[in-house]
Amino acid sequence: MRFREKVYVFFTALAVLIIVGLLFYIIFDIVKNGIRVISWEFISQPPREGMTKGGIFPALYGTLLRTLLMLIFVVPVGVFTAVYLNEYGSGKNFSKWIRLAINNLASIPSIVFGLFGLGFFVLFLRLGAGLLSSALTVGLLTLPLVVVSTEEALKAVPNSYREAGFALGATKWQVIRMIVLPQALPGILTGAILSVGRGMGEVAPILFTGVAYYLPYLPSSVFDQFMDLGYHIYIMTTQSFNVELTKPIQYGSTLVLLILTFSLNIIAILIRSKMRRGRLG
Amino acid sequence: MEAKERIAYIVVSLLASVAIVSVILIFVFIAKESLPVFFNPEIKKEANLRIFFLTRDWQPIGLEPKYSFLPLIVGTLKVTLVAIVVALPLSLGSAIFTAEFAPRRLREIIKPIIELFSAIPSVVLGFFALMVIASWVQDIFHTSSRLNAVTAGFALAFAVIPITYTICEDALNTVPRELKEASIALGATKWQTTIKVVLPSASGGIFAGIMLGLARAMGETMIVLMVSGNAAQITWSFLDSVRTIPATIAAEMGEVAFGSAHYVTLFFLGLLLFSITFIINYIASILLERTQKRLRGER
Known part of the structure; x- marks a missing residue:
């Protein structure tokens, strides 16, 4: 390679270095400033003294609860959408429409989901602004993740498995339920984990569908308003009357959210790469 | 049964x-x-297409509310432009390196790391931008306000990079080996092959990656809400505070009266945003499909 070309290649490598460096710097900065704040008390106590002291428990609780609720909706819908695409509907026009819709859902800006959640779940279905409306709104946003991940796993199940099932006299549904789905379990799990990782950090879709600035009590039903970790970070940094004073709390909250979403994504990556390696034999 | x-x-x-x-x-x-923007006579007096696109001010609160979309559109375009200018060279450069030059082992480390970027919630990126990037921008450009289109665009680039990178890298990878080998056999160097053979063959996919990155930057809410400064104004400078369409919806929808002109206007903004991203996404998916077909040798 000529010298000039080496320089060009060096620049492309530099681009990688810059991106990876920035990523690590973000993590480093948040860990460095956040780690001092995190303690058992910070995780388990509610905010005190006008949210300038204390912990983040209600926000953490709200985030976990709305994400759990979201899973109940998004996993069956996502998994069976993928089952339809891969097992029943290959080649059908309906499948083409489903794919188009999934692609679209993946590209709609999150704030538009928020508007939809307000117009449809909160006002039209009269679910009110609360955990359920937020969970459903965020669920729609993460649906494509579950579908794509499950479909990849379904595709990886060898056709001979299905044929063996049919040869033993099993019906289509029995083959799906007893052979295909158990085989695809790691893929389904990956999808579910990814959707949780994504859903937890989303703030825009819940702005008008149920999140609250501060609540002195924990939500007791799915229709109650809730506090949320991501939203907590947002209001502490922009709406709080003393941003400097609460800076440690902001960093602590951000670190907790980052740890949650990152660890989930890393788990998903690990499962997936293990799955791929297993398939290659 | x-x-x-x-x-x-x-x-x-x-x-x-x-x-x-x-x-x-x-x-x-x-x-x-x-819809009331078109059909409700009461609302039409305050909010209609002429006001949206032919006046200059966005001042929704006050005795005489003003609902011009222009400052919001200008703001959105500004941050999107900065985001793409920062993200494109970085993500395309990285894609070229990983797809063409990196050894396989290295490649398998780089890819998931860059893709991990997309696992950072946007509110965390916004927070980091507020704490760190805003100060960088202020130090470099000596601006009066820390929060402006450059800060927001820079932060948005973090959200754009994983998308553009992944799609560009995929596009480069679908270029058939025979094409590269033919070029190398003719005496071209690896770099010449990359620039003159691989990049043109994958151009459709790369373009799709850029478009999807654009759509992401335009629709991103939390980052811009936190670091753009949120001042609705029409200026030429990128170092002025701006207010984007998604940030406007996010900041104001919580406080409007249901069914008021302001409420309807914010939904109309949402419709606009939805339509733009829908169209961009549609074009990008057609581009991707066409490139893949061509590279597989189908017509």
Whole structure:
């Protein structure tokens, strides 16, 4: 390679270095400033003294609860959408429409989901602004993740498995339920984990569908308003009357959210790469 | 037995149709809430297409509310432009390096790391931008306000990079080996092959990656809400505070009266945003499909 070309290649490598460096710097900065704040008390106590002291428990609780609720909706819908695409509907026009819709859902800006959640779940279905409306709104946003991940796993199940099932006299549904789905379990799990990782950090879709600035009590039903970790970070940094004073709390909250979403994504990556390696034999 | 099979099929089909129904409902409900802009005479007095696109001020609160979209559109374009200018060279450069020059082992480390970027919630990126990037921008450009289009655009680039990188890298990878080998056999160097053979063959995919990055930057809410400064104004400078369409919706929807002109206007903004990203996404998917077909040798 000529010298000039080496320089060009060096620049492309530099681009990688810059991106990876920035990523690590973000993590480093948040860990460095956040780690001092995190303690058992910070995780388990509610905010005190006008949210300038204390912990983040209600926000953490709200985030976990709305994400759990979201899973109940998004996993069956996502998994069976993928089952339809891969097992029943290959080649059908309906499948083409489903794919188009999934692609679209993946590209709609999150704030538009928020508007939809307000117009449809909160006002039209009269679910009110609360955990359920937020969970459903965020669920729609993460649906494509579950579908794509499950479909990849379904595709990886060898056709001979299905044929063996049919040869033993099993019906289509029995083959799906007893052979295909158990085989695809790691893929389904990956999808579910990814959707949780994504859903937890989303703030825009819940702005008008149920999140609250501060609540002195924990939500007791799915229709109650809730506090949320991501939203907590947002209001502490922009709406709080003393941003400097609460800076440690902001960093602590951000670190907790980052740890949650990152660890989930890393788990998903690990499962997936293990799955791929297993398939290659 | 027969009945059970049929029930299973029906249930699966019903669950599979949720995605289609949702997309339709999303469009219908956002359109429905913004329709009064055309049909309700009371609302039309305060908010109509002429006001949206031919006046200059966005001042929704006050005795005489003003609902011009222009400052919001200008703001959105500004941050999007900065984001793409920062993200494109970085993500395309990285894609070229990983797809063409990196050893396989290294490649398998780089890819997941860059893709991990997309696992950072946007509110965390916004927070980091507020704490760190805003100070960088202020130090470099000596601006009066820390929060401006450059800060927001820079932060947005973090959200754009994983998308553009992944799609560009995929596009480069689908270029058939025979093409590269033919070029090398003719005496071209690896770099010449990359620039003159691989990049042109993958151009459709790369362009799609840029477009999807654009759509992401335009629609991103939390980052811009936190670091753009949120001042609706029309200026030429990128170092002025700006207010974007998604940030406006996010900041104001919580405080409006249901059914008021302001409420309808915000939904109309949402409809606009939805339509733009829909069109961009559609074009990008066609581009991707076409490139893949061509590279597989189909016409």
